[in-house]
Amino acid sequence: xxxxxxxxxxxxxxxxxxxxxxxxxxxxxxxxxxxxxxxxxxxxxxxxxxxxxxxxxxxxxxxxxxxxxxxxxxxxxxxxxxxxxxxxxxxxxxxxxxxxxxxxxxxxxxxxxxxxxxxxxxxxxxxxxxxxxxxxxxxxxxxxxxxxxxxxxxxxxxxxxxxxxxxxxxxxxxxxxxxxxxxxxxxxxxxxxxxxxxxxxxxxxxxxxxxxxxxxxxxxxxxxxxxxxxxxxxxxxxxxxxxxxxxxxxxxxxxxxxxxxxxxxxxxxxxxxxxxxxxxxxxxxxxxxxxxxxxxxxxxxxxxxxxxxxxxxxxxxxxxxxxxxxxxx
Amino acid sequence: xxxxxxxxxxxxxxxxxxxxxxxxxxxxxxxxxxxxxxxxxxxxxxxxxxxxxxxxxxxxxxxxxxxxxxxxxxxxxxxxxxxxxxxxxxxxxxxxxxxxxxxxxxxxxxxxxxxxxxxxxxxxxxxxxxxxxxxxxxxxxxxxxxxxxxxxxxxxxxxxxxxxxxxxxxxxxxxxxxxxxxxxxxxxxxxxxxxxxxxxxxxxxxxxxxxxxxxxxxxxxxxxxxxxxxxxxxxxxxxxxxxxxxxxxxxxxxxxxxxxxxxxxxxxxxxxxxxxxxxxxxxxxxxxxxxxxxxxxxxxxxxxxxxxxxxxxxxxxxxxxxxxxxxxx
Numbered sequence: 256x257x258x259x260x261x262x263x264x265x266x267x268x269x270x271x272x273x274x275x276x277x278x279x280x281x282x283x284x285x286x287x288x289x290x291x292x293x294x295x296x297x298x299x300x301x302x303x304x305x306x307x308x309x310x311x312x313x314x315x316x317x318x319x320x321x322x323x324x325x326x327x328x329x330x331x332x333x334x335x336x337x338x339x340x341x342x343x344x345x346x347x348x349x350x351x352x353x354x355x356x357x358x359x360x361x362x363x364x365x366x367x368x369x370x371x372x373x374x375x376x377x378x379x380x381x382x383x384x385x386x387x388x389x390x391x392x393x394x395x396x397x398x399x400x401x402x403x404x405x406x407x408x409x410x411x412x413x414x415x416x417x418x419x420x421x422x423x424x425x426x427x428x429x430x431x432x433x434x435x436x437x438x439x440x441x442x443x444x445x446x447x448x449x450x451x452x453x454x455x456x457x458x459x460x461x462x463x464x465x466x467x468x469x470x471x472x473x474x475x476x477x478x479x480x481x482x483x484x485x486x487x488x489x490x491x492x493x494x495x496x497x498x499x500x501x502x503x504x505x506x507x508x509x510x511x512x513x514x515x516x517x518x519x520x521x522x523x524x525x526x527x528x529x530x531x532x533x534x535x536x537x538x539x540x541x542x543x544x545x546x547x548x549x550x551x552x553x554x555x556x557x558x559x560x561x562x563x564x565x566x567x568x569x570x571x572x573x574x575x576x577x578x579x580x581x582x583x584x
Numbered sequence: 585x586x587x588x589x590x591x592x593x594x595x596x597x598x599x600x601x602x603x604x605x606x607x608x609x610x611x612x613x614x615x616x617x618x619x620x621x622x623x624x625x626x627x628x629x630x631x632x633x634x635x636x637x638x639x640x641x642x643x644x645x646x647x648x649x650x651x652x653x654x655x656x657x658x659x660x661x662x663x664x665x666x667x668x669x670x671x672x673x674x675x676x677x678x679x680x681x682x683x684x685x686x687x688x689x690x691x692x693x694x695x696x697x698x699x700x701x702x703x704x705x706x707x708x709x710x711x712x713x714x715x716x717x718x719x720x721x722x723x724x725x726x727x728x729x730x731x732x733x734x735x736x737x738x739x740x741x742x743x744x745x746x747x748x749x750x751x752x753x754x755x756x757x758x759x760x761x762x763x764x765x766x767x768x769x770x771x772x773x774x775x776x777x778x779x780x781x782x783x784x785x786x787x788x789x790x791x792x793x794x795x796x797x798x799x800x801x802x803x804x805x806x807x808x809x810x811x812x813x814x815x816x817x818x819x820x821x822x823x824x825x826x827x828x829x830x831x832x833x834x835x836x837x838x839x840x841x842x843x844x845x846x847x848x849x850x851x852x853x854x855x856x857x858x859x860x861x862x863x864x865x866x867x868x869x870x871x872x873x874x875x876x877x878x879x880x881x882x883x884x885x886x887x888x889x890x891x892x893x894x895x896x897x898x899x900x901x902x903x904x905x906x907x908x909x910x911x912x913x
Binding site: 297298402413415416443444445446447448449452470471472473474476477497498500501510511512514515516517518519520522524525527528529530532533 | 638639746748776777778779780781782784785788804805806807808810811812830831834844845846847848849850851852853854855856857862864865868869
């Protein structure tokens with residue numbers, strides 16, 4: 256499949272009183288047409304900021320200071336964040352769903368007003384057509400009695416229903432890419448399952464690529480084709496889902512997989528936690544950010560700067576000096 | 585099986601907790617929110633009982649009733665042989681020395697204006713456990729060490745700690761009076777994945793060492809609950825629908841809700857996920873203000889028959905220690 260979006264060496268910084276926070280520090284990734292990729296990491300690793308940077312939704316004191324975002328042969332970072340080119344892409348070609356369905360809908364506008372706005376703006380539809388289309392979309396995402404519910408306000412809907420509205424809104428202009436930033440984290444498990452299955456079917460139907468940003472390894476294991484693991488503003492491992500889960504190579508990924516309890520694990524199994532804390536992103540040393548928590552470290556790690564992503568097998572990359580394939584002595 | 589009668593530390597019988605809904609000028613009671621509607625279970629020494637369910641199922645309310653933070657509408661709570669359901673506030677103080685609580689949010693459950701040391705030491709003063717200043721200081725230091733914090737941190741304030749460390753302070757506070765029962769209300773859901781395992785292991789180690797510490801572990805994450813618990817009770821709309829050994833829960837879940845809940849949780853393994861069937865439930869959890877007649881799960885149940893709407897089925901013993909409230913199994 257053809258490559259759709261290619262992010263190269265993206266750097267996003269926040270200038271704070273205590274120093275410059277490098278939230279995204281040289282992130283590169285790509286997504287193909289109709290592909291589902293997962294971006295995994297803990298809070299503060301830069302996964303959300305990297306996605307907001309692609310959309311140019313970073314506000315002061317944040318600033319995108321480097322890199323390229325190539326979408327349909329154009330570098331989006333050359334456009335002004337508020338310029339007409341960027342506005343034509345945002346929502347129409349690249350859409351985004353946020354974590355909090357409670358706060359991402361406007362409480363004083365009806366669903367109809369919020370859903371048709373995009374269609375009128377981007378698709379130049381008239382009000383009647385837009386309304387018809389909006390009802391159709393709500394129907395598709397599984398909102399019962401869509402013709403009636405469309406005139407309700409967000410507070411009339413439950414959390415799961417609001418997130419369905421968000422998905423309908425995200426897909427309303429038939430975008431090329433849908434970025435879902437922790438789309439189900441705030442929801443109950445059974446609702447989560449409903450929504451993820453629905454979202455997967457919808458993107459297949461719309462031929463949209465999907466970026467799932469999450470901390471839940473189970474979600475990406477089920478839905479993503481390729482995975483990027485992020486730590487402290489950088490991608491530390493990337494590869495096809497089965498490769499990453501079957502043969503994880505970066506110490507952080509290995510640790511992450513060992514520290515989560517699994518439903519199918521044996522009785523009495525102990526979890527192996529990753530010791531220590533994620534690093535402070537201000538004044539980061541040039542060495543590997545995972546080094547203080549790493550149980551695989553070798554002398555080279557503390558002497559040399561953080562290595563580049565290197566290939567360990569075709570399409571599987573890690574940012575590490577240690578050969579974790581060999582058993583730890 | 586150590587299901588010895590003498591070992592029972594807590595026995596809850598037919599617990600009901602209704603919250604009245606008041607309306608109108610005269611604040612007349614118009615309805616009841618039946619948060620907990622007839623829950624019975626017992627807990628033996630050194631055991632962990634997991635309470636799991638989606639938001640609004642009443643799992644937190646059960647925990648709070650056991651602590652007598654809410655006065656139960658009906659039912660009986662017997663703790664260490666004494667009926668504590670209708671004790672006076674004064675007499676409850678003695679009971680609360682033996683039952684502690686760990687909260688979900690380590691950010692809002694610690695007083696920002698109190699030092700970590702005085703947060704941990706406060707129960708010692710209230711229950712007059714430490715008589716001299718020296719004793720008090722020694723005990724606080726000991727508690728800090730037990731939970732894996734450096735005693736010199738006692739002078740610091742909550743904002744100087746990370747989320748994981750704050751939750752350790754919360755655990756230390758709960759341990760202060762050497763309780764025989766700790767109610768853990770979603771103790772890890774606000775923490776990052778790599779930190780969660782640290783707290784789970786800490787709780788497990790404490791129990792192994794003390795030999796006289798039981799937990800009621802309340803959470804919505806089934807894989808975590810299964811990992812830490814000896815037995816698991818699955819709740820739905822104020823009822824326990826299934827209670828069994830945690831091993832049996834994954835291997836042979838019987839209640840249709842338990843099966844749906846289990847299947848909704850993705851396992852972090854793409855090879856298993858590939859072949860795993862998912863039971864997607866229809867609709868959402870009904871409001872506890874107006875619960876469906878009969879079995880509360882029947883409107884969403886994929887196994888429902890007309891008889892299901894007649895009456896709430898009682899828990900039946902299917903196997904040793906395995907009870908289910910369903911007429912279809």
